[in-house]
Every structure is written in C-alpha cells, then in structure tokens.
Amino acid sequence: MTDITDFLSNTIKPLQITDTVADAQDLFEEYPFSHFPVLESNVYIGCAGAEDVELMGIEKTMADLRYNFERFFVRDTSLWLDVLEVFAKNETNLLPVLSVDNKYLGYYEITDIIKFFHETPFLREEGGILVVEKGITDYSMSEIAQIVESNNGRLLGLFISQATTERVQITVKITLGGLSEIIQTFRRYNYDIITEHQEDAYLNTLKDRSDYLDKYLNI
Secondary structure (H helix, E strand, C coil): CCCHHHHHHCCCCCCECCCCCCHHHHHHHCCCCCEEEEECCEEEEEEEEEEHHHCCCCCCCCHHHHCCCEECCEECCHHHHHHHHHHHEEEEEEEEEEEECCCCCEEEHHHHHHHHHHHHHHHCCCCCCEEEEEECCCCHHHHHHHHHHHCEEEEEEEEEEEECCCCCEEEEEEEECHHHHHHHHHCCCCCEEEEEEEEHHHHHHHHHHCCCHHHCCCC
8 A cells, every 4th residue: 555655745846935926926827736835944834825826916025925824734644534634624735744843845735645545445445334423422443443343344444524522423434244233233332323325335425525526636
C-alpha cells in the first residue's frame, strides 16, 4: 500500500512574502489551486487564497495580503483521514505539509489524496456496511472490533461518522462472517443499528452525493 507521504509534492515552489501580487496571479492562472502557501524567511506563515490575490493590485506584494492568509496545514505524520478532513473543512484543493518542528516540506493536492483514499481496503474491497449508535460515554472501538471478530468477521475499517454531546454513530465496514449474527451481537451490547447495507452500496452513495468531491474531481 502506498504511504500518504508518497504524494508529498514540491513541484511548485511556495510563494515568498516578498513576491509581488502579479507573481501570485500568474501562479493561480497557470494552476487550478484555491490556495497556495507563503513563506517568510523559510517559515510557513499561511496560505494566500486565489480570490484574495485576484482582488489586489499587481504592484503590491504578498506582505500586503498577510492578514488575509489562512493558516491551515497538516503534519507529515498526519493520517490520511485527518488530511481529508482538513481539506474539507477549509474548502481547499491544496494543503501545506509541515514537519513536527514546523519546517515546510511541500504540499498535498486533493486529487492525489482521493486517489489514495480509493486504494484503501475500506473502499476497494467488497463488504457490508453497518452504522451503529451508542451513548458517547458507552461505546468502545475495541468493543466494536471484538463484536465483529467474535462472529468470524474481518474488520476493514471504522470511523466516527456523526457525534453529538450524548450519542455517537460509528460506520463499520466488514467482510467475511455472518452480518446478521454481527448485528444481533451489536444489539445485545446495546448498540442501535442505524442502517445496514450489503456490499458497497452505501459507500457508492456517499461518493455520488459528495458535493465536495464533485467540486474538485471527476470520479
């Protein structure tokens, strides 16, 4: 399996705080980025947005825009699901990547991360999808895994797909084993079954209806 850091790119050098707005406009005109990182003395100070750059006079520098910079980033140690979440929260198609000591390393592009996502067993392998719900203080990821595996199921992945102050929903993908027995065991452990889907129909629906992915990709 490819590691997410294999998609780390340095193809385009980051903007510098001394670069002109004209330089930035040329960059955004050539590449379909929503944002691009800006460095000052080799330190990442934020991302310039394409729309903000477009509105500035070409004679100005990136320093004149610094208070408009958005300061999102991920670490090179971040998991792919966390990276995808930062993309979505900031409505961007490019993410700066920093080391643990805040050194700028490069950037991820959304198209590469989605390709990585599609190669994970969670999406690629056939299986059944369950969405289960329990009290926020009562559920346990290890308990969920134990329920699946005790019924001869193989867990392909699980994540918290919805949460409130009182309840949490967990989406679980399972292959092998009897799905009906797994569901019955979940109920014995006081999990509510929100929905169940055979094969990958649920994930296909998620992909088909995702406005965010539709905005940047043609999948």
